[in-house]
Each structure stands twice: as C-alpha cells, then as structure tokens.
Amino acid sequence: MSTPTPPPGYGPQDPNQPGQYGQYGQPGQQPGYGQPQPPQYGQQPGYGQQPAQYGQQPGYGQPNYPQQYGQPQYGQSGYGQSGYGAPVGNLAEWPVRVGGSLIDGVLVAVPYALGLFLGRSLGNVFLLLFLLVALGVAIWNVVIQQGNTGQTVGKKVVGIKLVDGDTGRPVGPGKAFLRQITHVLDGAACYVGYLWPLWDEKKQTFADKINNTLVVKV
Template sequence: MSTPTPPPGYGPQDPQQPGQYGQPGQYGQQPGQYGQQPGYGQQPGQPGQYGQQPGQPGQYGQQPGQPGQYGQQPGYPQQPGQYGQQPGQYGQPYQQGYGPYGQPGAYGGGIPGNLAAWPNRVGAWFVDSVIIGVPCGLGSAIANVDNSVVRIFGVLLYLVGLGLAIWNIIIRQGSTGQTVGKQVLGLKLVGADTGQPLGAGKTFLRQLTHVLDGAACYLGYLWPLWDEKRQTFADKINNTYVIKL
C-alpha cells in the first residue's frame, strides 16, 4: 500500500507555502496572525486602530475627517466673539449720539453725572468776556474821539470784537460745544436729547433766551446753584446741559 499524503501544512513545509506562523497555509489559519480577523474588529482595509471607520487617522471612533478629538462632532461651530458670545460685546465702539455710559438718547432720560459746577461756568464766561470785551470796549472808547481817523479805527476795532463774539459763541460753540472759555475750563454745551453740540442755529436761539436769565436781578444765571440739573432758564427752555469733560 502507498503511504497517505498528509494534508497541506502538516509535516515538512510545502515549498509552495511560505513557512512562518500566521502565513497562508499553516495549520489552517486564516490570513493574519493566529486566526485573527484583520485589526481586531477592524473592517478590512483599515490600517492601525481598533474599530476606526475607514480613512480616519489616529483616533478611536471619530467621525470621518475630524483629526484629534474623541467622537467630536464636526467643528462645534462657535458664535462670533468668545465662547458663543453674541457679536458686538466687549470692545464694541460706542455709537455716535450716545452720552456718558453709552445710554441711548444721550442720557436715557436721566441726569448726567458730569454736570458742570456753577463756578466753572462763571470762569468760562469770564474768559469769553475778556476775549470779546477788550476789542469792543477799546473800539467804543476810541470811536468817541474827535479825530476822524481815530474814530474809524475805533469802529473797526469794535467790529472785530463783534466778529469774535459771533465766531466764538455761535459758530465755534455750535459746531464743537465749546467756546474758548469753555475749552479752557474743560466744559461743553450739549443737547439733552442727543448728547451732541447744538449747531449754530440752536446755539443762536439759546443765546437769545439768555435775556430771560438776566431778568429779575440775573436770577436765571444763579439758578444752577440749587437746580438739580444745574440749568439756567436758557438751558431749560432749549433742553441743554453744560457738562464737565
């Protein structure tokens, strides 16, 4: 009788079958090592990690295309700003027309905390009076001299003082909120409803209503001494504040 031929893999190594453990053809093993499925539960063709979905480098159970976190959802979209912060907080510039502390409508219907003190207002008035009064006073005095040439010079000097008054009180204060005197004392005239300078037209109307401040022994000019809003009569009529910068 002939000797039975052993099955492939038993006995001497079959030259057709490479002879290391885990290679095809040894002891009936499946491809891989020692009967393993590729990658301990990996789907075929997945390199490297346990249970990864195809094409994911380096992490366990990640969703496709997300490097570096465990099971992280794509991107966790953030709101603009920091940590879901709504746009425009922390660093948002104040808008024009907003008064102290960024309250809408300049002062939000309240009284600003930086109202000018009465002595400061008097000091600003004094500086403006000197700037306007010196040329006007000298011009008036010289204009009464008998010499016609000197009279003409006096009239011109008076007109210079008048021009300074219009520029300083109406034009300059209307556009910036400050006369020269208010700038020196750090004051500013603003509208209570806007927190901004009044403009030349409203400033001129306010100047006309100072006539009421001068009535009854200048009571209107003294009113800021005890008034809660530190307003003269002209300020109350025109809805204005003088504030300290």
C-alpha cells in the same frame, strides 16, 4: 478515501482575509455596511463636528462674546445714560461757568471800549469800526467756535464745554445761536435763569432747558 470539505468559516483559512479567522487564533470580523469606521491616524473623532475654535466658549446656545475691559455695553454710555448721553456726574459747577462767561465778556468788552474811547476823540467812524469788531468776535466765539467744538475761549480756559443733552456732542452753530437768543429768558425776572444751575439737578439755565443742552467738564 477523500478528505471531507469543512464548512465555510471553519478550517484553515488565510488570516489576512476578512470574515475568517484572524491572527493569533482570533476570529476576524468583516466590517459591515453603514457601520462607523475607526478613525485613521491624524483624523478627528466624530462625524460632521468641528473642534472648538480658540477663544470660543463651550456650552449650549449662542456663544458669549466677552466685552473688552472698560468697554460699555451696547445701548449704554460710559456715563450712565443711553446712547452718547452727556455725563450727569460730570456737569460743570456754577462758579466755573461764571468764570468762563466773564472771560468771553472781556473779549467783546475790549474792542467795544476802544471804540467808545476813540469815537469820542476821533469820530464816529472809529466807534462804528470797533463795534463791528466786537460783534464779529462775539459771533465767532459764541456761535461758530462754541457750536463746532463746544467751547468758547472762556470755556476752554476753565475746562468746560457745551454739549447736546441727548448725544453729548457739540450742538452746532445754529443751535448755539438759538441758545444765545434764549438767554434773554434767563435775564428776565432778576436774572433768576442764570442762577438756576445752583439748585437744578442737571445744572441748566432756562436756555439750556429750552435747547436741551448741558455744560460739562472736559
């Protein structure tokens, strides 16, 4: 009498073969197609996902990139105005500005006075020579030096400088020269334009308002 053949899946089978009884009497399971495989050793879980990089913020949407300590946000300046705006709270006081102007005046007055003195005793040639020296000092100090650096000799001594009202940077020789010409308006009407910084919010003279310039502390 022959032994009946058991149906598939029943009876003694090789425990190492998939789809049959596994080890320890537990039925094995053959992995189907399209089903996720368990992660191998050393692999990261999940499909198509990268682990968060060091320093990235979790959450939804765009990550927030932290600002450095003390660094202003884009479109703002450290002084509270847009862009590179000049510091409103750092404006030079009127007495300090007067002190700087007096020093600049002395630089021009010294060669001018020498020209007058030597011209009377030695002739007009010396007068003309020293007048040219005084004019050259004034142009170098007020136009070139102030335009490029924001400071005349007097402003540098008292610790202030001239800047553009929009950018907070030196105005350049051309605008420095134009500002010097428009100081004529400050001298009109009993020099009230030179006194205007005493009560003006931005401490500007008439020439400063026309040229959009500010005098600030260094």
